[in-house]
Amino acid sequence: MVKLVEIFADGACSGNPGPGGYGAILRYGERVKEISGCELKTTNNRMELRAVIEALKLIKRPSRIRVSTDSTYLVKGMSEWVPQWIRKNWIGSSKKPVLNRELWETLIELSRPHVVEWQWIRGHAGHKENERCDQLARAAILKCLEEAAKGNRD
Numbered sequence: 001m002v003k004l005v006e007i008f009a010d011g012a013c014s015g016n017p018g019p020g021g022y023g024a025i026l027r028y029g030e031r032v033k034e035i036s037g038c039e040l041k042t043t044n045n046r047m048e049l050r051a052v053i054e055a056l057k058l059i060k061r062p063s064r065i066r067v068s069t070d071s072t073y074l075v076k077g078m079s080e081w082v083p084q085w086i087r088k089n090w091i092g093s094s095k096k097p098v099l100n101r102e103l104w105e106t107l108i109e110l111s112r113p114h115v116v117e118w119q120w121i122r123g124h125a126g127h128k129e130n131e132r133c134d135q136l137a138r139a140a141i142l143k144c145l146e147e148a149a150k151g152n153r154d
Helices: 044-057 072-087 101-111 128-153
Strands: 004-013 018-028 031-042 064-069 115-120
Touching (some): 004 044, 004 128, 018 044, 018 128, 031 044, 044 072, 064 072, 064 128, 072 101
Parallel strands (some): 004 064
Antiparallel strands (some): 004 018, 018 031
């Protein structure tokens, strides 16, 4: 039986749009890996998607995966909305093109070899891994801003 890979993910943004960061924790048995990253001009939703995309890139074999996130956008997107968007050629319920299509398509492609369960968890409610992902995402924002400021001085 294939062991479960758990992914906990969160995105954050300082302003929306603005500098953003993501954080994710991957857990497979006793092994745990934390990842994070940032972009200077982005949105919170993009960072929520990027957190899971970057985590999935690290999983090399078909696996059973549980993604836990406080993003209803991500959970509903992958479990409810994507099939409709694809059927309607990426036009959303507002009759406009779906935002972040390229990230959704990447997420779909990376999910394809796996069996993925999408689980919503309440954010900022004391969930240990979710709180840690939020810390990683916020630290990534600060790192991005520091690097940008350093680049402006050169």
